[in-house]
Amino acid sequence: MVKPTPKTFAVKSFGCQMNVYDGERMAELMAGQGMTAVDAADADLVVLNTCHIREKATEKVFSDIGRLRKDRRVRALDAPMIAVAGCVAQAEGEEIVRRAKVDVVVGPQAYHNLPALVSAAAAGAPALDTDMPLASKFGALPARRRVGPTAFLTVQEGCDKFCTYCVVPYTRGAEVSRPFAAIVDEAKALVDAGAREITLLGQNVNAWEDADGRGLHDLIRALDRIPGLARIRYTTSHPNDMKQGLIDAHGDVESLMPFLHLPVQAGSDRVLKAMNRSHSRDSYLRLLDRIRVVRPDIALSGDFIVGFPGESEADFAETLSLVDTVGYAQAFSFKYSPRPGTPAADMGDQIAPAVMDERLQRLQAALNRDQHAFNRASIGKTCAVLIERRGKNAGQMLGKSPWLQSVLVEDDVALGDIVTLQLTDAGPNSLVGRALFATAA
Incomplete structure (x- = not known):
């Protein structure tokens, strides 16, 4: 059935920062077709940009689709055109078309074709593109x-590590690095468009390497020379790709912020081997020691999975002891969820949900304790804070410290200002600052 060409759109992104970046790019594609961004409840086209990391991700997509259609029926409006994008689209494309009868399904390596797919769907047939082209x-x-x-800037996609619990190699493909010049050009465009800070993204961002053998540290040093770019961050890193050149950059590139997200996943060597993580507890801790030598004030973040198949109480105790040893400024922790098609999903000795729940609570208590301690230790410090958005309360602004802490300020500051603050109070998730003066743009 022929449908009206959509004039308005909404993109709803779930999951990681790379999905946020992809969602922004899809929105730019739609805007380039003359479409107007509106709320999802009112859009002619709704793009669900999905994540496949967590359990039951596909069922959640069907649930979101059902809610969108039900809301329209209740409000006596025509059903929207629906596009499913991202990693669930890549993994479950034909099933989504069969069960949900959506208009467009597009994988994360093909979303540049979204305008053409929408046009094809408007002409009457579901459009699916989950190719992983070389181009x-x-x-x-x-x-x-x-x-x-x-602003986010994707520099690398895909993964060659094949951790036994992870679907990324199957939904995002092999590790691919974008060309050096293309990244620098996009970074300059982002600065010209208003960005003061750029976060470089990749599934294994520190695996970035170009045809001339330059690594992420060389790219960071090139971006450091862009006038107007005050801050550089990157995520997510793999311990095995943390080379000395990148460690050294943390010591001598002023715009590279003192924050590092370096997932470890577990503190037990037995579990790490079963996960195919290719690093050990000891090699991870020695790596952190090397980083702290060049940047003693660095704030560390990590990822943890509890309840991996076969994890014993002794294994979990080693994770807790690693947390105590490192003292993370912040971290993300999850219960293991089996992903279809991954080796871990077929392993024996799957952990009971109640055991995983209890372990996760203990782990999160330890991580929250350390995050709050890190924030409390910041009270009295003076630091530069980039004002990112308005706070929840009237007259309140929110920014980020160099260590990626959220800082609330009620002084007369504007979006995009880099303000020198004295940090005066701290809670578990944010700090309060008092402005001393603003730096020059």
């Missing part, structure tokens, strides 16, 4: 025009 999608994306004070 990069990035050259087909529009130029960056207007962004906020902070």
Whole structure:
């Protein structure tokens, strides 16, 4: 059935920062077709940009689709055109078309074709594209025009590590690095569009390498020379790709913020081996020691999985002891969830949900304790804070410290300002600052 060409759109992104970046790029594609961004409840086209990391991700997509359609029926409005994008689309494309009868399904390596797929769907047939072409999608994306004070920039995609619990190699493909010049050009465009801070993204971002053998540290040093770019961050890193050149950059590139997200996943060597993590507890801790030598004030973040198949109480105790040893400024922790098609899903000795729940509570208590301690230790410090957005309360602004802490300020500051603050109070998730003066733009 022929449908009206959509004039308005909404993109709803779930999951990691790379999905946020992809969602922004899809929005730019739609805007480039003359469409207007509106709330999902009112859009002619709704793009669900999905994540496949957590359990029952596919069922959640069907639930979101059902809610969208039900809301329209209740409000006596025509059903929207629905596009499912991202990793669930890549993994479950034909099943989504069969069960949900959506209009468009597009994988994360093909979303540059979204306008053409929408046009095809408007002509009457479901459109599906989950190819992983050799040609990069990035050259087909529009130029960056207007962004906020902070911006994401994908420099690397895919993963070759094949951790036994992870679907990324199957949904995002093999590790691919974008060309050096293309990244620098996009970074310059982001700064011209208003960005003061850029976070470089990749499934294994520190695996980035170009054809000339330059690594992420060389790229960071090049970006450091862009006028107007005040701050650089990167995520997510793999311990095995943390080379000395990148460690050294943390010591001598002023714009590279003193924050590192370096997932470990578990503190037990037996579990790490079963996960195919390719690093050990000891090698991880020795790596952190090397990083702290060049940047003693670095804030460390990590990822943890509890209840991996076969994890004993003794294994879990080793994870807790690693947390005590490191003292993370912040961290993310999850219960293991089996992903279809991954080796871990077929392993024996799956852990009972109640055991995972109890372990996760203990782990999160330890991580929250350390995060709050890190924040409390910041009271009295003076630091530069980039103002990113308005706070929840009238007259309140929110920014980020160099250590990626949220800082609330009620002084006369504007979006995009980098303000020198004295940190005066701290809670578990944020700090309060008092402005001393603003730095020059």
